Amino acid sequence: MKTEKKMPSANRQQLIITKLKEANEPISGSDFAKETNVSRQVIVQDVSILKAKNEPIIATSQGYLYLKDDKNDSLEQKVIACKHGAKQTLDELYLIVDHGVTIKDVKVEHAVYGDLTASIMVSNRREADQFIEKINTAGASYLSSLTDGIHLHTLESDSTDKIEAACADLKKAGILI
Structure with missing residues (x-):
């Protein structure tokens, strides 16, 4: 060989x-x-x-x-605060991406380390499923498990209306703080 x-x-x-x-x-x-x-x-x-x-x-x-500078210039961003248990994570991701919105990251405030941020870059259901599968396969915990389910996401889209529609659905689902 x-x-x-x-x-x-x-x-x-x-x-x-x-x-x-x-x-x-x-x-x-x-x-x-x-x-x-x-x-x-x-x-x-x-x-x-x-x-x-x-x-x-x-x-x-x-x-x-x-990260390409030219891509982000025309996109809208908003940071949102959410709270939910681990079992609602996939629902949360679907509610957001179904509006044409990308979830750039997740952030929690840790008592010792301060802000902890992880890039997730999930833009569609397939990527959401892959994200959840990686968490499950690795036996990893969600960052929000450190903060009783409270976490932030940076959302990104080509339209503020899409972000607002995603936020409205998150609020209806009891996820948006």
Whole structure:
């Protein structure tokens, strides 16, 4: 069996930046690892180095994204406060994305660490399902479990009306604070 040579770190990091800049969807660390013949952990380290060099890369539940300035200029954003139990999480995500709204992140205020923010970048039901599946597969807890269900989301859409409609549905469901 022939083993392929590992890609040198400088080449790997350049490949990561190039592919992320060209991508319209997140790229997983596992995909980068396969392409460069290294472990996923090596890719995680490469991304950390790139972030330290001020490359605007974020990790989402679907993979890595390169933040492009031009995309966000025309989009509306709103931060909302929610409260619900773990079992209502998928309902919450569906209520939002069904209006054409992206859930950029989730944030909680921790007593010791202060604000804890996680990028989730969920824009449709498929991504919502994948997010929940990753939580379940990993046996992970939701950040909101640290704050008795209270959390913030940054919502993003091309229309304020879409965000407001999502908020109205969240309020009807008893989720919006």
